[in-house]
Amino acid sequence: xxxxxxxxxxxxxxxxxxxxxxxxxxxxxxxxxxxxxxxxxxxxxxxxxxxxxxxxxxxxxxxxxxxxxxxxxxxxxxxxxxxxxxxxxxxxxxxxxxxxxxxxxxxxxxxxxxxxxxxxxxxxxxxxxxxxxxxxxxxxxxxxxxxxxxxxxxxxxxxxxxxxxxxxxxxxxxxxxxxxxxxxxxxxxxxxxxxxxxxxxxxxxxxxxxxxxxxxxxxxxxxxxxxxxxxxxxxxxxxxxxxxxxxxxxxxxxxxxxxxxxxxxxxxxxxxxxxxxxxxxxxxxxxxxxxxxxxxxxxxxxxxxxxxxxxxxxxxxxxxxxxxxxxxxxxxxxxxxxxxxxxxxxxxxxxxxxxxxxxxxxxxxxxxxxxxxxxxxxxxxxxxxxxxxxxxxxxxxxxxxxxxxxxxxxxxxxxxxxxxxxxxxxxxxxxxxxxxxxxxxxxxxxxxxxxxxxxxxxxxxxxxxxxxxxxxxxxxxxxxxxxxxxxxxxxxxxxxxxxxxxxxxxxxxxxxxxxxxxxxxxxxxxxxxxxxxxxxxxxxxxxxxxxxxxxxxxxxxxxxxxxxxxxxxxxxxxxxx
Amino acid sequence: xxxxxxxxxxxxxxxxxxxxxxxxxxxxxxxxxxxxxxxxxxxxxxxxxxxxxxxxxxxxxxxxxxxxxxxxxxxxxxxxxxxxxxxxxxxxxxxxxxxxxxxxxxxxxxxxxxxxxxxxxxxxxxxxxxxxxxxxxxxxxxxxxxxxxxxxxxxxxxxxxxxxxxxxxxxxxxxxxxxxxxxxxxxx
Ligand SMILES: Cc1ncc(C[n+]2csc(CCOP(=O)(O)OP(=O)(O)O)c2C)c(N)n1
Numbered sequence: 001x002x003x004x005x006x007x008x009x010x011x012x013x014x015x016x017x018x019x020x021x022x023x024x025x026x027x028x029x030x031x032x033x034x035x036x037x038x039x040x041x042x043x044x045x046x047x048x049x050x051x052x053x054x055x056x057x058x059x060x061x062x063x064x065x066x067x068x069x070x071x072x073x074x075x076x077x078x079x080x081x082x083x084x085x086x087x088x089x090x091x092x093x094x095x096x097x098x099x100x101x102x103x104x105x106x107x108x109x110x111x112x113x114x115x116x117x118x119x120x121x122x123x124x125x126x127x128x129x130x131x132x133x134x135x136x137x138x139x140x141x142x143x144x145x146x147x148x149x150x151x152x153x154x155x156x157x158x159x160x161x162x163x164x165x166x167x168x169x170x171x172x173x174x175x176x177x178x179x180x181x182x183x184x185x186x187x188x189x190x191x192x193x194x195x196x197x198x199x200x201x202x203x204x205x206x207x208x209x210x211x212x213x214x215x216x217x218x219x220x221x222x223x224x225x226x227x228x229x230x231x232x233x234x235x236x237x238x239x240x241x242x243x244x245x246x247x248x249x250x251x252x253x254x255x256x257x258x259x260x261x262x263x264x265x266x267x268x269x270x271x272x273x274x275x276x277x278x279x280x281x282x283x284x285x286x287x288x289x290x291x292x293x294x295x296x297x298x299x300x301x302x303x304x305x306x307x308x309x310x311x312x313x314x315x316x317x318x319x320x321x322x323x324x325x326x327x328x329x330x331x332x333x334x335x336x337x338x339x340x341x342x343x344x345x346x347x348x349x350x351x352x353x354x355x356x357x358x359x360x361x362x363x364x365x366x367x368x369x370x371x372x373x374x375x376x377x378x379x380x381x382x383x384x385x386x387x388x389x390x391x392x393x394x395x396x397x398x399x400x401x402x403x404x405x406x407x408x409x410x411x412x413x414x415x416x417x418x419x420x421x422x423x424x425x426x427x428x429x430x431x432x433x434x435x436x437x438x439x440x441x442x443x444x445x446x447x448x449x450x451x452x453x454x455x456x457x458x459x460x461x462x463x464x465x466x467x468x469x470x471x472x473x474x475x476x477x478x479x480x481x482x483x484x485x486x487x488x489x490x491x492x493x494x495x496x497x498x499x500x501x502x503x504x505x506x507x508x509x510x511x512x513x514x515x516x517x518x519x520x521x522x523x524x525x526x527x528x529x530x531x532x533x534x535x536x537x538x539x540x541x542x543x544x545x546x547x548x549x550x551x552x553x554x555x556x557x558x559x560x561x562x563x564x565x566x567x568x569x570x571x572x573x574x575x576x577x
Numbered sequence: 578x579x580x581x582x583x584x585x586x587x588x589x590x591x592x593x594x595x596x597x598x599x600x601x602x603x604x605x606x607x608x609x610x611x612x613x614x615x616x617x618x619x620x621x622x623x624x625x626x627x628x629x630x631x632x633x634x635x636x637x638x639x640x641x642x643x644x645x646x647x648x649x650x651x652x653x654x655x656x657x658x659x660x661x662x663x664x665x666x667x668x669x670x671x672x673x674x675x676x677x678x679x680x681x682x683x684x685x686x687x688x689x690x691x692x693x694x695x696x697x698x699x700x701x702x703x704x705x706x707x708x709x710x711x712x713x714x715x716x717x718x719x720x721x722x723x724x725x726x727x728x729x730x731x732x733x734x735x736x737x738x739x740x741x742x743x744x745x746x747x748x749x750x751x752x753x754x755x756x757x758x759x760x761x762x763x764x765x
Contacts (some may be wrong), residue, residue: 004604006614107618132611132638165613165638166600236638243637311641325643325661326699332658333686335678337588337623365621373683398669446616484729537682542622546684556708557676 005169007162010133011100012037013169014140015070018096019177020044022062024055026416027445029109030163031102033080035072036448039457043174048448048457051383051416052077056084056099063097063153064189066180068144070101075116076382080417082316085153086123090199091189092151092206094180096144099125102158108231109160111363111380113306115281120258124203124212127155127258128219129235133167139255142219150206150213157257159280160166161236161307166559206477207259210308215263221256222268230272232265232285232296237308238276244310245317249276260288269294276317278299280308339368341543342513342520344439347484348408350375350389350539350567351491357406357498360393362386362418363442364410365512368405373540377408384409384417391421399431403498407434412450415465417476425503426475433497433504436467440511447515471505478504485510487566513561522560522577524553529572536564536573579632581640582728585659586651587676588620591721594746595649596627598725602742603631606734613638619642624655649728651707651721653692660696669702670727672720703727703765710761716754722747726762736763 005013011034015023023046025035038046049055052073062069073081078101085099101119103108120127128143130136136158143154187195214220225247229453233241234254241251252268254260267274269289277286277298286298301316302308311322339346349369352359352377361367361377362385370377379389386407394402409418414436425432442448449455454464469477478500482493490508497504511518524543532551536544543557544564553564553573582599586592593614600612608631615625628640642661648669650656656671663669671693680686689695696702707723714723722743729739739759747755 002604004600004610004612033616081717108615161613161638164616165611166597167635167638168604168609239636239638309641310637311638322641323643324665326663328657328660330657330689331686332654332689333678333680335587335622335624335654336659336680337621338679340589340621368621372679372685444617446620540679540682542676542679542682547683554676555672 001171002168003171004166005133005165006033006166007130007133007158008033008135008164009037010136010169011072011140011156011158013171014137015098015144016041016044016143017172017174018144019068019139019175019376020070020144021067021095021179022059022069023071024049024058026050026052026055026077027442027448028077028102029445030104030160031072031074031077031100031158032445032448033163034100035457046155046457048450050451052081055086056081059097060084060088063095064182065094066182067095067513068177069095070100072099073102074110075101075114076110076112077101078116082119085119085125086151087191089123089125090191090196090203092202093147094182097153098143098147098156099153100156100158101141102160102163103281104160106160113281115284116155116157117257117284118282124207125153125155126150126256126260127157128161128255129157129257130255131238132162132165132251133169135255136162137169137194142410150210152206157235157541159236188341211262213257214256214259214261217256218443219262220264221253221255222264222441223251223253228273230268230275231278231317232268232275232289233278234285235280237280240308240310241278241313250320254285255388257285260285260566261290265289266292266294269296277536278302278308278313288472316451329534337368337373338371338540338542339365340513341541341557344484344508344510344512344557345369346374346539346541347438347487347490347563348437348508349374351484351487351494352376352406355491357404357495360386360390360405360407360410362407362413363444364413364437366408366410373538375469383413386431386547387418387421388424389433390432391425394430394432402431405432406498407432408437409434410443411436411438411440411452411467412448412466415451419470422471422476422503422505423474431501433494433506435506435508438467438507438509441515443512447512467507476503476505478502479507480504481507481509483510484508485563485566494554513559520560520562522575523555523558524562524564524573525561525576526551526553527572527574529570531570531572533569536568539564579630579635580630581645581664582647583640583645583659583662584627584629584649585655586625587655588622588625590651591718592625592627592651595721595725596629598722598742598746601746602734602739603629605738605742608632609635610706611635611638624658627661627697647728647731648748649724651724654678654688656696657689659711660699663700667700668731669696669700670724670731671696671702671704672707672724673704688725705762705765707762711758714754714758714761716758719751719755719758722755722758723762726759727765730763730765
């Protein structure tokens, strides 16, 4: 049977068919749906772990325990889990172990554009790269077999356009894979110098063997059309090249991007007058080929930045222009993402901006607090940095500065890596104020449960981490819960806590407006008491705008949350059912 | 020949459901198909663009400038923004709705005037008041299905085939309103 599947769903399907038993992940666009799709298969144990490092270790443990296991993450998640990854390359596996990492060229939803292929080379772990959903299914399945055959974890590398495109996939049944026996083997699984020295030899032998495999396997395929132009490509770039060049080029499609099939590449190069490498982001394949002494055109014809398109490849390889298109004479206003109508974060940032505080920011929907018109957030680096970086800032600039400084961090992000920063503040005598934006869900990535929500990935009830007791347990004595929609009170709380000479945590509690359990009704309307002071516009609500010089509320955008009612100084906004 | 369709709108408008209905209809017709979706950050009220491409064999899931046979726009400004992607002789179907983006709300930019007229000047453009048709169908949330209905008329896929996928895609509770919405769009 053939089915239209998202790349991510096809990875899940491939893993399911390969008999995967345990999947542990932390959400991150564009990888999230893999694990959400896995949950649909009752036979597989799946979880959202608190962060990628934990997730990877759960998968590693499951593999050592004899099961087929997988962990999925976005590119920056791989940074968080890098520590166990580099060493599990040495131990190898028992049950097949797959790490599926999704890059985001073009940064549709990310804070950087790093190329995960560097990790494969650095950690000496095989990496496969599918080009469409059908490849996703096939290669994921193959990854588990390769993992067991070569006694290694295997990476699958996706990119946004592969993860989030749908194409046809042939479905097969699930393989019956028995749990492998568990035997204590300290030489293999206890990585201290004496053992690790020996395992490093195994790793180098394995890479040599997998190079041979890369040359022999048809995962790296040559498609000959009798052209003088040869194109070496992988992943989505291969599809763009096919679309752009059709049979005007020959192709070497690399399904395995680490290690590379050197012999195949050399043969392919010899058979072509002009050789191109078409790869998004870094020149990884290109540099490897150049190091083999082969002349090849790569980044000089393309770019290190963002996504490629077929038109760009056509121009670079054939010198052909794209079809004529209509050009716009007018400047068109951009439409950046905004906090949704009813978003609880809006109220928090309204207060922080009003108080003129420096805001050490973090990653989540609330990063949008950096955008117009709130522009409250000062910094965003990576998950968890809001807390630890504010500690550093306070140590650098002193007590008075710290009284005008807060960290903001979402509930999921706090559990991911905020708590360690808080421990640091307490331990090293900081006096920071940390605001946990508890909207009862992992919002940015599309509503995943986390340890603070009281539900598992399957929606089952579970123990809920109590943020108050947690913060108190690490030594924060001032912990206050406040509703940011109660603007006056929230402002008082922030003032009091930033004044305090000891660490404090404010838990800003109000659920995400998109949660099914949140039932705002009606719409807000402006009555004739309005003096057009535009106080409500400071909220940056997408439903409040100006038409013909007057403030109006767009009823198609308003969800009736009523926040604007609370900020209007003239009682000019009313809620109507 | 591959047919390229671009669905554009504002995050939260339901463009994803529209592209899925379209995708599933064309595979039932035996075509190869690829659709490219948008998830994550830009879904939060930002510009969203999804592509649906179908034909005998489709490689790239994205559509380049000057290549879209049809642009189905859920919002006027987004239709205007997408215009450079339209193929010569291509068709635009646009929902007659304006949603102000933040730069306009903040007074930093102006929402261009008379977009519908400007589109009509340079292309074959149908303007649809999808909201009023959706209301007529009995569910204001069925705007996306109204628009799919209008677009369906410009393809060579028969009416019944579309109805089949609408039935298979929307939740039973909203089926009646959605079928009505599709019909109103189709017969516009
Ligand atoms: C290391 C890492 N993993 C995952 C992500 C993807 N990501 C961005 S924000 C976010 C979670 C946000 O949830 P929360 O902190 O609860 O804030 P909300 O979006 O709900 O406001 C995730 C998982 C990331 N940017 N970095």
